[in-house]
Amino acid sequence: MNAYAALAAQEYFDTLDSIDIIDVNAGNHGRYFATNFDPETNFREFTGRVWSWQNRQWTQNQMFEIRKEWDLPVVGTRTTYMTGHDEIHSLSKNLDVPFVRFWMGFSDHYINVFTVLKNLGLLSEQPIKLDNGQEVVPLKVVKAVLPDPASLAPNYTGKTCIGDLVKGKKDGKEREVFIYNVADHKEAFEEVGSQAISYTAGVPAVAAAMLIATGEWDVKKMANVEELPPRPFLKVLDKLGLPTRIRDEQGDRELSSTF
Amino acid sequence: MNAYAALAAQEYFDTLDSIDIIDVNAGNHGRYFATNFDPETNFREFTGRVWSWQNRQWTQNQMFEIRKEWDLPVVGTRTTYMTGHDEIHSLSKNLDVPFVRFWMGFSDHYINVFTVLKNLGLLSEQPIKLDNGQEVVPLKVVKAVLPDPASLAPNYTGKTCIGDLVKGKKDGKEREVFIYNVADHKEAFEEVGSQAISYTAGVPAVAAAMLIATGEWDVKKMANVEELPPRPFLKVLDKLGLPTRIRDEQGDRELSSTF
Numbered sequence: 001m002n003a004y005a006a007l008a009a010q011e012y013f014d015t016l017d018s019i020d021i022i023d024v025n026a027g028n029h030g031r032y033f034a035t036n037f038d039p040e041t042n043f044r045e046f047t048g049r050v051w052s053w054q055n056r057q058w059t060q061n062q063m064f065e066i067r068k069e070w071d072l073p074v075v076g077t078r079t080t081y082m083t084g085h086d087e088i089h090s091l092s093k094n095l096d097v098p099f100v101r102f103w104m105g106f107s108d109h110y111i112n113v114f115t116v117l118k119n120l121g122l123l124s125e126q127p128i129k130l131d132n133g134q135e136v137v138p139l140k141v142v143k144a145v146l147p148d149p150a151s152l153a154p155n156y157t158g159k160t161c162i163g164d165l166v167k168g169k170k171d172g173k174e175r176e177v178f179i180y181n182v183a184d185h186k187e188a189f190e191e192v193g194s195q196a197i198s199y200t201a202g203v204p205a206v207a208a209a210m211l212i213a214t215g216e217w218d219v220k221k222m223a224n225v226e227e228l229p230p231r232p233f234l235k236v237l238d239k240l241g242l243p244t245r246i247r248d249e250q251g252d253r254e255l256s257s258t259f
Numbered sequence: 260m261n262a263y264a265a266l267a268a269q270e271y272f273d274t275l276d277s278i279d280i281i282d283v284n285a286g287n288h289g290r291y292f293a294t295n296f297d298p299e300t301n302f303r304e305f306t307g308r309v310w311s312w313q314n315r316q317w318t319q320n321q322m323f324e325i326r327k328e329w330d331l332p333v334v335g336t337r338t339t340y341m342t343g344h345d346e347i348h349s350l351s352k353n354l355d356v357p358f359v360r361f362w363m364g365f366s367d368h369y370i371n372v373f374t375v376l377k378n379l380g381l382l383s384e385q386p387i388k389l390d391n392g393q394e395v396v397p398l399k400v401v402k403a404v405l406p407d408p409a410s411l412a413p414n415y416t417g418k419t420c421i422g423d424l425v426k427g428k429k430d431g432k433e434r435e436v437f438i439y440n441v442a443d444h445k446e447a448f449e450e451v452g453s454q455a456i457s458y459t460a461g462v463p464a465v466a467a468a469m470l471i472a473t474g475e476w477d478v479k480k481m482a483n484v485e486e487l488p489p490r491p492f493l494k495v496l497d498k499l500g501l502p503t504r505i506r507d508e509q510g511d512r513e514l515s516s517t518f
Contacts, residue, residue: 032378116375119291121404130399140389141400145380 001087002225003204003233004164004179004244009095010230012177012248013168016097020165021087024105025197026075027158027185031147033113036197039143043123046114051084053092053100064111068103073245073252074182075161080105090224097168117142156185156195163245177248179255181237191241200242207236260346261484262463262492263423263438263503268354269489271436271507272427275356279424280346283364284456285334286417286444292372293406295456299398302382305373310343312351312359323370327362332504332511333441334420339364349483356427376401415444415454422504436507438514440496450500459501466495 001021009016025036035042050061066082080103092100106114117123122142127135163180181200188199208225211217216232225233234244234255244255260280268275284295294301309320325341339362351359365373376382381401386394422439440459447458467484470476475491484492493503493514503514 033375112371113375113379116292116372117379120372120376120401122381122401124404128400128403130395130403132399134393134395134399136389136393136395136400136403138400138404140391140393141387141395141397142379142381144387144389144395145383145397 001162001164002091003228003230005087005091005095005166006226006228007230007234008164008166008168008177008179009097009226013166013170013175014172016095016166016168018099018101018165018167019091019095019097021085021100021102021163022070022072022080022105022165022180023103023160023162024070024072024075024078024080025158025160026078026105027156027160027196029147029152029156029195031152033109034147034152035149036152036195037149039146039149040139043114043117043139043142044125046083047118047123049084050082051088052082052102053088054098056092056098064106064115070103070165072161072163073178073180073247074159078105078161079107081111091226094224094226150194153185153189153193153195153198156189159184160196160200162200175249177246179244179246181242181244183242203240203242204233204237207233207240210236260421260423261350262487262489264346264350264354264425265485265487266489266493267423267425267427267436267438268356268485272425272429272434275354275425275427277358277360277424277426278350278354278356280344280359280361280422281329281331281339281364281424281439282362282419282421283329283331283334283337283339284417284419285337285364286415286419286455288406288411288415288454290406290411292368293408293411295408295411295454297408298402298405302373302376302398302401303384304342306377306382308343309341310347311341311361312347313357315351315357323365323374329362329424331420331422332437332439332506333418337364337420338366340370350485353483353485409453412444412448412452412454412457415448418443419455419459421459434508436505438503438505440501440503442501462499462501463492463496466492466499469495 005019046063050063052059064081069077069079071077083102083104085102088100088102122138124138127137129135160183161180163178165178167176183196183200185196188194188196192199211232212219217228238256246255264278305322309322311318323340328336328338330336342361342363344361347359347361381397383397386396388394419442420439422437424437426435442455442459444455447453447455470491471478476487497515505514
């Protein structure tokens with residue numbers, strides 16, 4: 001997402017108004033309920049406050065407070081909720097942009113289960129005492145009854161769509177581009193034995209490592225991806241099977257054709 | 260409920276077609292979710308199969324499979340689900356009646372929370388193993404995070420309505436009577452320090468004990484309430500603050516006026 005934002009800033013805009021990072025999993029694992037990563041990490045991400053960069057200020061909201069629908073390529077109209085995420089911190093610092101927000105897709109069913117567990121106190125990390133004197137952390141019990149995220153991959157179907165919707169001005173004119181990728185759960189599993197969410201999280205890390213190893217990304221200090229040239233990185237992603245696409249006033253196309 | 264059925268059988272009908280016991284709590288405890296009795300007992304009642312006496316045969320269903328709305332005095336139209344209950348067993352044996360069913364009121368919210376917990380495996384009585392090696396019974400953890408049922412009483416408001424809807428024939432004519440009581444959570448708490456559900460469960464037991472103590476119910480063998488004269492029992496209930504009411508073709512009135 002950082003490289004997409006850097007590409008937009010460098011090539012598609014003179015000034016940026018907003019970056020909305022949209023992360024939608026339109027897949028189906030066929031289980032009643034499961035988290036795609038470790039349940040403890042997953043739930044912890046959604047029990048706290050949500051921070052976003054709005055009007056060049058850090059703004060605080062409750063998780064699931066701000067809802068927004070997006071019309072996305074391939075996966076169609078999807079409901080997302082404003083979520084805190086690492087990218088917001090570095091992008092708001094490294095790019096000159098008044099709004100950076102992260103939107104994650106959740107089904108009504110996910111939110112219902114999550115809400116029930118949270119309101120009952122079952123997502124708590126504080127130990128509670130049972131009748132028999134046992135001290136137990138409720139969240140650990142929830143984790144133990146949920147499916148192991150790795151076990152979902154073989155039966156996962158459907159696609160993910162992750163991208164940056166960037167708005168701003170180019171040559172004095174307002175414009176809007178969506179730079180994104182689409183991954184398929186089944187194809188990801190056939191290729192690497194994981195579902196698409198792990199795939200889209202893992203492949204960019206591999207691509208970055210490759211660029212550093214070849215010296216193409218010569219990082220002599222700690223740097224975020226958006227501080228490095230995005231095109232070589234997107235080219236490697238393309239080769240690794242995670243092609244970048246763009247949707248703008250000229251239509252929807254693979255970005256590779258413009259390398 | 261047994262005494263109401265006995266009264267109906269003895270005084271209001273020559274032949275019985277059906278007894279539907281309806282148990283609705285239209286109260287509000289002001290908490291996100293709580294059970295009115297011990298959560299372990301409460302949930303166990305609803306996780307198994309449901310037995311009913313239909314067409315003089317034991318019939319099996321899933322809990323929450325059969326739903327029915329009733330228009331009830333005081334509490335209005337309420338949704339109930341067919342549930343197994345002790346009374347069905349003795350009433351079907353002791354009275355000549357082809358249908359005996361028990362209907363308990365549940366809110367959509369109760370069913371949602373229950374369904375989430377059940378589907379996740381959190382109502383299981385089988386120990387599971389946590390990451391750290393601890394062996395824990397999920398149901399005990401759910402119990403530990405839920406409010407202590409006794410703690411609900413001080414803030415419980417609203418009313419309960421419990422009764423027997425009896426259908427059959429009298430003097431060759433079809434008729435239908437609803438014999439019931441209404442209790443108020445707040446009044447019950449002010450009187451005995453418990454909410455109305457405990458009140459309506461406890462007061463009849465006290466009344467029965469009083470009748471046995473005075474010798475008015477001379478029980479020389481194990482007997483169910485419906486095998487004993489109902490009027491003295493209902494009279495004591497009346498004095499103890501749980502008056503019996505009847506709704507039939509002549510309207511809705513206190514039964515005490517007919518003692």
